[in-house]
Amino acid sequence: MKKAFLSIAAGLMISPLAAFAASDDQTADISFNIQPIVVLNIDSGDVAVPALADVSFVDLANGEVEWITTGVLSVDATENWKLEVASTSVADYFGGTGNATKALSDLNVSIDSGTTYVGLDAVDATTPVELIASGVGLGVPGGGIMLDAIRYKLWLNPVLDVAGTYTANLTFTATTN
Numbered sequence: 001m002k003k004a005f006l007s008i009a010a011g012l013m014i015s016p017l018a019a020f021a022a023s024d025d026q027t028a029d030i031s032f033n034i035q036p037i038v039v040l041n042i043d044s045g046d047v048a049v050p051a052l053a054d055v056s057f058v059d060l061a062n063g064e065v066e067w068i069t070t071g072v073l074s075v076d077a078t079e080n081w082k083l084e085v086a087s088t089s090v091a092d093y094f095g096g097t098g099n100a101t102k103a104l105s106d107l108n109v110s111i112d113s114g115t116t117y118v119g120l121d122a123v124d125a126t127t128p129v130e131l132i133a134s135g136v137g138l139g140v141p142g143g144g145i146m147l148d149a150i151r152y153k154l155w156l157n158p159v160l161d162v163a164g165t166y167t168a169n170l171t172f173t174a175t176t177n
Contacts, residue, residue: 036176038077045070047150047172060158066114069150073111073172076145080177081135083147084128085109085118088169092125100164107168110151117153128173135174 047069059065075081087104089095094102104125108117111131121127135145 034078036077036079038075038081038174038176040083040172040174041074041076043072043074043146045072045149047071047073047170055154055156060156060161063156063158064153065156066151066153068114069152071150073147073150074145075135075147075174077135077174077176081132081174082130082177083111083132083135084130084173084175085120086128086171086173087120087125088171089125092123094166094168096166097164100162100166102161102166104168106155108153108155109170110153111147111149113148114151114153117151131172134177 048071054067055065073083075083089104092104094100094104094107096102103122104120105122106119108119109131110117118129118131121129132147
């Protein structure tokens with residue numbers, strides 16, 4: 001009986017150790033979603049058009065004036081994106097003093113060192129026009145694609161363009177494709 005008792009006692013002492021020697025696996029399914037994210041930043045300077053008081057007689061004679069701003073945009077995105085520009089004006093004309101009116105479609109924008117200019121929509125300047133049709137999504141948040149300084153070109157007509165101060169408001173919009 002003593003042997004049986006010792007055998008049972010030894011078995012009870014060893015069996016907890018046997019539980020530690022075994023293994024058990026559990027699985028867990030996790031999921032998450034990274035939303036399409038795009039961030040448009042002005043990284044330096046200003047993207048505003050310089051005062052049109054800077055238009056000279058020579059500019060009028062040449063039929064155009066070009067301004068290079070100090071504003072540099074960057075785009076950070078989790079997927080492919082596009083960049084557009086439009087006017088916020090419900091009229092298709094610059095606001096001007098006195099009798100000064102000028103079509104917003106006379107304004108062109110470039111973000112590639114002036115190689116390509118894109119004009120505002122001639123029918124409805126609030127309709128966005130593409131500056132970049134397909135930018136590549138970035139794998140490094142905050143690394144952004146730096147675009148060139150914003151350039152504006154304004155077509156001038158010395159016969160039709162009268163003296164005055166002209167203003168317009170533009171919106172640059174980056175959206176994921």
